[in-house]
Amino acid sequence: MTGELMGLAPVISTAGLTKHYGTVHALTDLTVEVGDGVTGLVGANGAGKSTLIKVLLGLLEPTGGHASVLGHDIEHEGQEIRRLVGYMPEHDCLPPDVSASDFVVHMARMSGLGASAARERAADVLRHVGLDEERYRPMGGYSTGMKQRAKLAQALAHDPRLVFLDEPTNGLDPAARTDMLNLVRRIGTEFGIAALVTSHLLGELEQVSDHVIVLDGGHLLRSSATGDFLQRTGGLLVEVVGTETERDRLGEALAQRGLTCRPRGTMVAIDPPPPELAEGGAVHDLIRDVAADLGLGLMRLQPDRRHLEDVFLEGGTRV
Missing domain, CATH: 3.30.70.270 (Reverse transcriptase/Diguanylate cyclase domain)
Known part of the structure; x- marks a missing residue:
């Protein structure tokens, strides 16, 4: 289970990226680059993390500036970006009467995989996220931790080159949070898929990220290797x-x-x-x-x- 190998070019690049909702400035003049591995995007609620992901996916039109994802311009190639990346949303979005297996197969087919490949891929990713034995149960009966794993599985269903994971530990107890963080780390190391992970819990990102981007009120506070933050x-x-x-x-x-x-x-x-x-x-x-x-x-x-x-x-x- 490996993502495509990428060159030295950044997987995400923004230049002066700005998004305003009337008088609310969600992002202001954001210039930053994201490379391979796991990148943590940290900031308090309302810092602009989810807005940035939606802009990068082409789901929101920026007010100003430019950005590219995997070399594709967000304003003109949003569909191609969404084909190449996986997205795990923050909020619960799972149909309660559908099994995880059927759901992940459906999402894989929506991303262009054939029926047989989609079934194989769904079985593979559900095993990797720890839902192998529960994959045929309706997701409405899942615990919060299982639902988060199902959301992660669908984000990986089409073997993306990059995944956006929006608050993947949201609502989890400490043990489930640790398990999820281990999965996130494996995505960047064993699977070879670049990951942009958001969290408002700062200590989490220290554990799994190669690089950390800190947002504060839509502004870039700092962007550097995790080790630079954790210096003696x-x-x-x-x-x-x-x-x-x-x-x-x-x-x-x-x-x-x-x-x-x-x-x-x-x-x-x-x-x-x-x-x-x-x-x-x-x-x-x-x-x-x-x-x-x-x-x-x-x-x-x-x-x-x-x-x-x-x-x-x-x-x-x-x-």
Whole structure:
């Protein structure tokens, strides 16, 4: 199950792309490129994520600017774009009295596959998304997680070169969310299909994306490789055995030794240490010794890294 190999050209390219609904500016002067692999499109609800996908699919006409998808112009070649890409919409759109098998076969045939090829393809993608044993049941009786898998299956039914996945984890519990994210990651790695994935949950995209695009109020906030977002800060995160009381005891003791500390969940976040402690692992020895003096067991000591949330917390200079 592999998508067609693509060259070095971006799979999506926009230049000054703008979409206004009267006085509402959904997208403003968006210039960005999307390459192979999994690209996360992140932003709060109303940031312009779904609007961008619909414009790229040729379902909405832009107010200004230009864009291409797989080398095709969105304003004049929308039908060809929709033939080449898969689309998983955010909202529930599944006919309740139709089985997943019949639905995916239908969508594959709508995309141009013959009857036999469509049936084979439907069986293949339903197996890949984990609906093999449930494929003949009417989808109205599916759980939310199963419905999301069925929507993903139909997006992959015609072996697209690119898929748009709009909030694929919407409404899922933590376990189902993890399963869906694993499927998304496999699309970009094992299947070789480029994917543009939207989410308002920033931590999700850190897990699966090669590249992240951040939108804020229709503007481009930042676009870069995921690793650039998650660079080391020079700080440390420490977790000890016990409750918040033990965490706070450690933090207070480290502060008395000259470190700047604050609680972060179950851990103590430590700012970059002064130069005399930064060299030769001295700060690690200090943390170990303080924890031992307090009779606390160290569970974790790791570098602190920036997260996607930090882009917003820092005010995020628009690019």
